[in-house]
Amino acid sequence: MGMIFSLVAVIVLVAIAFMGAKQNLLGLFGVAIPYLAVLVFIAGFIRKVIKWGQSPVPFHIPTTCGQQKSLPWIKHSSLDNPSTTLGVVGRMALEVLLFRSLFRNLKTDMSDGRAVYGSNKWLWLGSIAFHVTFVVVFIRHLRFFMEPVPTWVNAIDAADGFLQVGVPHLLITGVVLLAAATYLLLRRIFNAQVKYISLPADYFPLFLIIGIAVSGILMRYFIKVDIIKVKELTMGLATFHTTVPDGIGVIFFVHLFLISVFFAYFPFSKLMHLGGVFLSPTRNLANNSRAVRHVNPWNPKVKLHTYEEYEDEFREVMKSEGIPVEKES
Amino acid sequence: MYNGGKIIAGLIIFIALVTFPFYTNMGKTIEKPADLAAAPDELHIGDLPIGQMRAEHMMLLDKWRDEVVRGGQRYITYDGDEYEKSIQNGCLACHSKQEFCGKCHNFAGVNPYCWNCHYSEEEGLL
Numbered sequence: 001m002g003m004i005f006s007l008v009a010v011i012v013l014v015a016i017a018f019m020g021a022k023q024n025l026l027g028l029f030g031v032a033i034p035y036l037a038v039l040v041f042i043a044g045f046i047r048k049v050i051k052w053g054q055s056p057v058p059f060h061i062p063t064t065c066g067q068q069k070s071l072p073w074i075k076h077s078s079l080d081n082p083s084t085t086l087g088v089v090g091r092m093a094l095e096v097l098l099f100r101s102l103f104r105n106l107k108t109d110m111s112d113g114r115a116v117y118g119s120n121k122w123l124w125l126g127s128i129a130f131h132v133t134f135v136v137v138f139i140r141h142l143r144f145f146m147e148p149v150p151t152w153v154n155a156i157d158a159a160d161g162f163l164q165v166g167v168p169h170l171l172i173t174g175v176v177l178l179a180a181a182t183y184l185l186l187r188r189i190f191n192a193q194v195k196y197i198s199l200p201a202d203y204f205p206l207f208l209i210i211g212i213a214v215s216g217i218l219m220r221y222f223i224k225v226d227i228i229k230v231k232e233l234t235m236g237l238a239t240f241h242t243t244v245p246d247g248i249g250v251i252f253f254v255h256l257f258l259i260s261v262f263f264a265y266f267p268f269s270k271l272m273h274l275g276g277v278f279l280s281p282t283r284n285l286a287n288n289s290r291a292v293r294h295v296n297p298w299n300p301k302v303k304l305h306t307y308e309e310y311e312d313e314f315r316e317v318m319k320s321e322g323i324p325v326e327k328e329s
Numbered sequence: 330m331y332n333g334g335k336i337i338a339g340l341i342i343f344i345a346l347v348t349f350p351f352y353t354n355m356g357k358t359i360e361k362p363a364d365l366a367a368a369p370d371e372l373h374i375g376d377l378p379i380g381q382m383r384a385e386h387m388m389l390l391d392k393w394r395d396e397v398v399r400g401g402q403r404y405i406t407y408d409g410d411e412y413e414k415s416i417q418n419g420c421l422a423c424h425s426k427q428e429f430c431g432k433c434h435n436f437a438g439v440n441p442y443c444w445n446c447h448y449s450e451e452e453g454l455l
Contacts, residue, residue: 042347046340053336143438145350147359154440164442167387224384227437228362235359238350247380278339297331 003189006203010211010258017257021250029253030233030244037260044267045275052279060294062287065104069287083288095283099128123187130180133173134209136160137216140171144234168220178213181206205271208262215255225249362436363429374407374419383433390416390443416447 020029062068066077082088094100107120140157143149161169185206188198219225229245230252236243266272278284311318311325318325330336369380375389382389393414396402404411405419413419424430426448434440 042344045343049336049340050330053330053333056331142350146353147357148435149438154438157438158440158442161442167391168439169442224388226383227439228383228433231437232359232361235354238354239357239359240351241358249384275339275343279336 002198002200003203006200006207009200009204010207013208013258013261014211014215014254017254018250020257021253024246026244026246026253029257031237031242033260034237034256037262037264041263041266044264045272048267048272049275049279052276056297057281057285058296058298060285060287060289061281062285062289063282064287068290081287083286083291085286088284088286092278092283096277099124099131102127122183126180126183126187129176130184133177133180136173137177140173144231145238147231147235166221171220174213174217174220178210178217181210181213185210201270205262205265205269208258208265212255212258212262215251215258219249219251219255223249223251225252362432374405374412374423387441390420393419416443421448 017029062081064081066080067075068081069076069078069083076083078087079090079094082091091100102124103121105120105123107118109116109118136156139153140160142153143157146153157171160171160173163170163172185203188194188202188206225248226245229248232243232245233248266274308326311327315325315327315329365379367379370378373379373382375393377385377389393405397414403414405414406412412422420430
């Protein structure tokens with residue numbers, strides 16, 4: 001159900017952009033909606049992160065997978081169970097750049113009535129392929145937002161197209177991005193356990209990203225658009241001197257609208273894991289709970305009565321009863 | 330806010346990255362590389378309307394390449410004259426590499442690797 005709903009939602013979005021461009025609502029689809037989407041993205045992102053920042057972390061959460069720092073002769077696993085900020089940075093970097101926790105993904109099977117566990121790296125592979133190519137595709141698009149185009153952007157484009165197949169040259173990341181997103185979708189559909197827990201909020205971003213990738217690939221290789229006019233439009237957006245040249249081609253507006261929806265939807269969705277990963281307490285807290293006292297921020301102030309004060313109060317009585325005291329007066 | 334300093338710092342870095350195109354282009358005026366002088370529905374060499382050349386000239390080159398290298402048909406007649414189906418001897422017979430192809434490609438951030446073989450700087454300006 002969730003899947004059909006999400007698919008229909010993306011198809012409706014494509015239809016909206018298609019009809020809008022056909023109706024020549026180019027100012028709306030080429031300028032107003034993209035600006036609005038970027039605004040919603042930035043404001044929504046900030047709001048969400050601030051809100052997360054305001055939630056207290058009542059406990060130190062050492063959900064870790066390795067040996068805590070302990071006695072010197074017990075081997076400490078300093079990246080899985082870091083005890084210092086540096087270790088936390090290391091763990092976070094491995095998580096963000098290499099998706100270490102997905103690398104630990106396991107497959108469970110029953111064998112002779114016993115559960116057996118095996119390594120299962122497909123999710124990790126699909127996921128890292130997806131994210132890395134997404135970043136490269138994102139960076140490559142800077143050629144539409146910078147004038148002159150910096151050499152490093154051109155260098156990335158050249159490296160991406162090093163196969164030198166076809167005209168315009170085939171860009172590997174585009175193909176891998178689409179393939180990986182498709183894998184992540186098929187996994188949700190054909191893996192019964194994953195399907196069971198999948199919601200529209202899981203399918204919709206996947207369909208949206210697949211839609212973005214498909215429209216981009218179509219536009220680059222098959223339904224050509226005038227790239228020069230596209231860049232006039234995008235540079236207009238970047239310099240706040242907006243223009244909408246006519247004759248760009250409908251497919252461009254479909255692509256741009258899907259991207260706009262993606263950005264506007266971002267802060268309200270699971271896509272916020274972009275910021276959230278840095279704020280997840282199980283990843284960003286050092287496991288130093290035996291060395292440093294972690295005070296629950298909402299603890300009420302407790303009135304203390306220490307032993308010294310107790311003894312001061314009752315010293316005479318204690319002495320007269322023969323109870324040992326630490327200080328004589 | 331808890332750990333406010335670090336979170337705000339992270340946010341500022343993120344926003345700075347995201348809005349990068351806006352402040353690096355602040356106040357720039359963008360010059361279009363080319364304006365078409367000819368009528369867009371006039372036929373360009375290769376039987377394409379000139380208006381479509383911008384988007385499809387690389388497909389034409391690809392087609393020419395196949396026709397020459399695989400089919401051995403090196404020449405095309407256009408407007409009564411014979412032209413070579415080639416970048417350096419065909420397109421550049423009418424267009425200038427730097428002023429025409431180059432300007433436009435620089436603007437769009439395309440760098441056709443074809444030039445590696447099809448035009449060497451030593452040959453002089455075509």
